[in-house]
Amino acid sequence: MTAVRTRFAPSPTGALHLGGLRTALYNWLYARRHGGEFFLRIEDTDRQRSSEAHTQGLVEALRSFGLDLDGAPVLQSSRVERHQEVARELLKRGFAYRCYCSPDELAAMREEQRARGEDPRYDGRCRERRASRQGVDPVIRFRRPDIKEVVVRDWLHGEVRYQNSQLDDLVLLRANGSPTYHLSCVADDHDMGVRQVIRGDDHLNNTPRQLQLIQALGWEPPQYCHLPLLLAPDGKKLSKRDEATDALSYLRSGYLPEAVLNYLARLGWSRGDREIFSMSELIECFGREGLGASASRLNPDKLKWISQQHMKAAPAARLVEGLARQLERLGLDPEGGPPLAAVAEAWRERAETLADMAEAARWAYAAEIELDERAARKVLRPAAREPLVAVREALAELADWTAADIHACVETVAERCGVSFGKLGQPLRVAVTGGPVSPPIDATLFLAGRSATLRRLDRALAHIDKRIAAAATPAAG
Ligand code: GLU
DSSP, X not given: OOOOEEEEOOOSSSSOBHHHHHHHHHHHHHHHHTTOEEEEEEOOOOXXXXXXXXXXXXXXXXXXXXXXXXXXXXXXXXXXXXXXXXXXXXXXXXXXXXXXXXXXXXXXXXXXXXXXXXXXOOOOTTTTXXXXXXXXXXXXXXXXXXXXXXXXXXXXTEEEEEEGGGOOOOEEEOTTSOBOHHHHXXXXXXXXXXXXEEEEGGGGGGHHHHHHHHHHHTOOOOEEEEEOOEEOTTSSBOOTTSGGGBHHHHHHTTOOHHHHHHHHHHSSBOSTTOOOOOHHHHHHHOOGGXXXXXXXXXXXXXXXHHHHHHHHHSOHHHHHHHHHHHHHHTTOXXXXXXXXXXXXXXXXXXXXXXXXXXXXXXXXXXXXXXXXXXXXXXXXXXXXXXXXXXXXXXXXXXXXOOHHHHHHHHHHHHHHHTOOHHHHHHHXXXXXXXXXXXXXXHHHHHHHOHHHHHHHHXXXXXXXXXXXXXXXXXXXX
């Protein structure tokens, strides 16, 4: 059986985007599923576009999503000497040659090819050159083998045949000695012992070139899997600049990492019609057989739905940490209100994200609340005054501030005042939370705490008094 060693090989030219995270996830899941290893290789040879900050960002992002690495990240730029050594080896064995063509010469060659209606490609004119050219630093080119076709075997695409005539003698080392992408990629995968290359579809057409290099070096090719693209909800190509493609933005907006990963796992992989998987279930179920070959569109509604299922199932401790962060984002002090675990319990069934939860619980942490105008007009009416006064008194005297005692107290007062539980509950809710929606009234008051409850009830009563006074004053004019 083939050993399992996968890698994620991003270029550090920006934040980790959703497509990259999905590629990383599939590699990680495949490795974890088979007890193999998962590596990170930072492809930072393009010094102009790469940055240390982005490298750190990628490492951090994978960590935030819980995709742990085997071994330290490999920096491709640190392996340049090894890439040069591989190029020299190919040169020595006749699989590569020095090419002295100048940029002008290459441009003229392409021009002629175009004029003849051919696809421009290097025609191999330096293949048999023996002598060097004075003052010209040559590039080193791969001498592609004289065979008819190259066959790429891919998990998703099956056998893909490339005519050798479609390929050309690719540059391995530039004139300044720097290695090109194909050489670095092939040498690194080999040295890292990578056995499965799971990457984006955009690399499928690179594979025949890489395979030819691997064969020339006498190495064993890895297995290939080229994943279809992720598309925007409207079916268009995803733009990397689009905010919605920044993977970490989903954590900032209050999605649990496991919800985002569950969602991404299902964009391109399935197991029957099952939608919800915990991380350990994903590891258990993930396999080649469930991979799909067609492009998937992002679907924000589905992400929300999956998120909600994970919110319901998450252990309280998991919600607490994220909730605290979201409250801070709202400028609220997570310590300045009810215990976070109680809030998490009260909202886990109804919140789609931790951000929703924090927003909904804002009133429990804010020093003061705003009354929602519509809700106040509807329920803080003169008729609510008497039951509210009565319940305020009873609540002030309640021995223990527990949900059960609060419930009993509200029930007794409602009965005494001859109103239904709901008729008293709704004005109470608007008085204490400012709005018409919150957990059951006993839980709501418990979370608000006694002193905030009484203070806000006084404010609501003042509001009602103002209404009564305004009704008694004849309108001007
Ligand atoms: N660095 C390439 C990219 O970011 C990936 C190359 C590979 O996976 O082989 O698209």
